[in-house]
Amino acid sequence: MADYFVMKNASLKRYNTMRLDVTAETVIIPHTVDGLVEALRDHTGKRIVLVGNGSNMIFSQEHYDDNTVFIITILLNDLEIVDNEIVAESGVRLNRLAWFACEQSLGDMEFCEDIPGTVGGALIMNAGQWQYAIGQFVNWIEVFNYETQEVERLVPDEAFFGYRYSRLNDLPVYVLRSGLKTIEGDYNQALEKMLYYRHERYVKQPRNYANAGSVFKRPKDKDGESLFVWKLFDGVDLRGFRVGDAMVSEKHPGFIVNVGHASVDDVHAVIQECKKRVKDEYDVDLELEWRVI
Structure with missing residues (x-):
């Protein structure tokens, strides 16, 4: 008997801190590290996505078919x-x-x-x-x-x-x-x-709304000096910018928050607008800190 549990056509909402209601055809929860290895071997050839706490990541679509297998590691906590x-x-x-x-x-x-x-x-x-x-x-x-x-x-x-x-x-x-x-x-x-x-x-971060952590890596200017993302955003009026229920946090604009029922498209639209405004105003290319799934 396999040392892991399989869920079919499952919601990933509880497994991502942005609380996006994305679904996947196959979601696996291994009981042990050996079970994780077993699941990985049993699904050779598939695209495997390991998810821990579900922070620092963003989905690229609303549903993942059986070619992508999500493995949730919450039970591997020894x-x-x-x-x-x-x-x-x-x-x-x-x-x-x-x-x-x-x-x-x-x-x-x-x-x-x-x-x-x-x-x-x-x-x-x-x-x-x-x-x-x-x-x-x-x-x-x-x-x-x-x-x-x-x-x-x-x-x-x-x-x-x-x-x-x-x-x-x-x-x-x-x-x-x-x-x-x-x-x-x-x-x-x-x-x-x-x-x-x-x-x-x-005190500094938007803990009252679901979010996936800091969105962008700290960029550098042409002299190699580090820049603060929130200062760049304030310079182009991005604090509070919103598409659907995805919004640049008013408390700390380095975060994008889900103020209700944000969709994947909402979040990506906010990301693209942030990149565009900063590039147009400062000629700075922002790089995502989040992992795109």
Whole structure:
């Protein structure tokens, strides 16, 4: 019996933080990492989309036929300390990772608090905040190579972590679990940092509406200096710009929010208008931070 559950013609609304009501012909939920490997092998030849928390992603269509298989990793959440490193499965939520490290009096994982994602997705995009990124803490990454059909272990140099990027995007692999460095810390100091990070994000970000996180990577000007997306948007009157129920957040214009029942087309129309206005006014090309499915 397969160690995974299959849903047919299923809604993905609860599996994406933008809460877009997209459907897929085949959605799989593995019970274990072995079940994930089994599902990947059983669906060789299909387009596979792994979904963790469902943040930092945007759909490209309203329905996906049987050629695309969605695998939801929410049950792959084992987290333990083995040989002085944290071993986390791909579905472990980042805030849980932060609290686990804090409870073990381990430091430098505080930045993961309140990042709406999972370990697998974080490794793929090298998620981070406050001058930290998860790639800094990786000892190894266990992956399934869909070309060789084997489980392999990669070291950080093979993943090539950069700003909101890792080579895992380009390799023929799916993340299974990872070993992360542990650094001795102080429980009270870690707790204080995490509560501070959470407060800062709640104050500045649009938590009252569904969203998929920051939309665009921070661009650079012709001199290589980083630019703030929200400042560019304010300069071209994008704060509050809306198509249907997709809107540039009035609280923080670096976010697009779903204020009701936004469609995929609504969201993409807002994205395109943002890109156009910034390009026309500043000659700056915006690059999506979101993963387009």
